[in-house]
Amino acid sequence: xxxxxxxxxxxxxxxxxxxxxxxxxxxxxxxxxxxxxxxxxxxxxxxxxxxxxxxxxxxxxxxxxxxxxxxxxxxxxxxxxxxxxxxxxxxxxxxxxxxxxxxxxxxxxxxxxxxxxxxxxxxxxxxxxxxxxxxxxxxxxxxxxxxxxxxxxxxxxxxxxxxxxxxxxxxxxxxxxxxxxxxxxxxxxxxxxxxxxxxxxxxxxxxxxxxxxxxxxxxxxxxxxxxxxxxxxxxxxxxxxxxxxxxxxxxxxxxxxxxxxxxxx
Numbered sequence: 001x002x003x004x005x006x007x008x009x010x011x012x013x014x015x016x017x018x019x020x021x022x023x024x025x026x027x028x029x030x031x032x033x034x035x036x037x038x039x040x041x042x043x044x045x046x047x048x049x050x051x052x053x054x055x056x057x058x059x060x061x062x063x064x065x066x067x068x069x070x071x072x073x074x075x076x077x078x079x080x081x082x083x084x085x086x087x088x089x090x091x092x093x094x095x096x097x098x099x100x101x102x103x104x105x106x107x108x109x110x111x112x113x114x115x116x117x118x119x120x121x122x123x124x125x126x127x128x129x130x131x132x133x134x135x136x137x138x139x140x141x142x143x144x145x146x147x148x149x150x151x152x153x154x155x156x157x158x159x160x161x162x163x164x165x166x167x168x169x170x171x172x173x174x175x176x177x178x179x180x181x182x183x184x185x186x187x188x189x190x191x192x193x194x195x196x197x198x199x200x201x202x203x204x205x206x207x208x209x210x211x212x213x214x215x216x217x218x219x220x221x222x223x224x225x226x227x228x229x230x231x232x233x234x235x236x237x238x239x240x241x242x243x244x245x246x247x248x249x250x251x252x253x254x255x256x257x258x259x260x261x262x263x264x265x
Contacts, residue, residue, distance in 0.1 A: 188248025
């Protein structure tokens with residue numbers, strides 16, 4: 001089976017930066033296997049996204065945790081959302097679940113690590129001159145090629161843990177559970193940190209509200225309500241979501257990341 005590598009950045013779809021990363025990756029990979037009969041010659045490099053919110057580590061963390069674990073085992077995910085490029089922050093190679101990751105150690109992998117405990121974490125030791133503003137091309141790309149080629153000499157000794165971002169947990173009260181919006185998707189749907197197991201109680205007697213605004217329609221799919229209806233439902237990511245059928249809940253409610261969401265019992 002061909003080696004599978006994914007690439008995710010906040011560089012933009014028309015950026016020459018993505019092209020430079022790809023060029024260095026394949027140049028390094030092919031230089032390493034030149035003259036050898038290697039299965040790595042047919043390595044597949046797949047673009048996942050290059051329009052993640054710029055410099056938004058939390059958005060990248062959500063993307064990594066909710067997207068990368070659907071790939072075949074041993075896929076290498078290269079994720080570059082790196083506002084601290086050129087500083088003392090490290091770049092790490094990590095194995096979690098059955099996936100592999102190459103990313104800055106800035107909290108980007110902390111949500112994924114909550115779901116899949118890392119089995120190995122190794123820092124990347126750059127051995128060639130690198131631009132202080134473009135480690136994606138000068139460090140990430142060649143390191144990914146070396147890893148695919150089976151070379152780990154650029155990886156340092158294991159370290160015990162990743163840098164972790166704080167992620168809000170729902171708060172239980174006597175007559176309510178209080179959470180918040182943790183992600184807003186492309187459609188303006190509000191994904192909360194309330195587990196989708198709570199959605200069944202909303203079908204019965206519990207009441208859902210977002211920043212004090214009641215959500216009267218609880219459905220199992222968008223098609224159960226008319227266009228423009230504000231609804232709550234169990235979403236595909238494992239959390240309670242708030243949506244407007246064929247509309248945008250973020251605009252309708254003026255909601256953003258951190259907006260409180262409450263279930264009253």
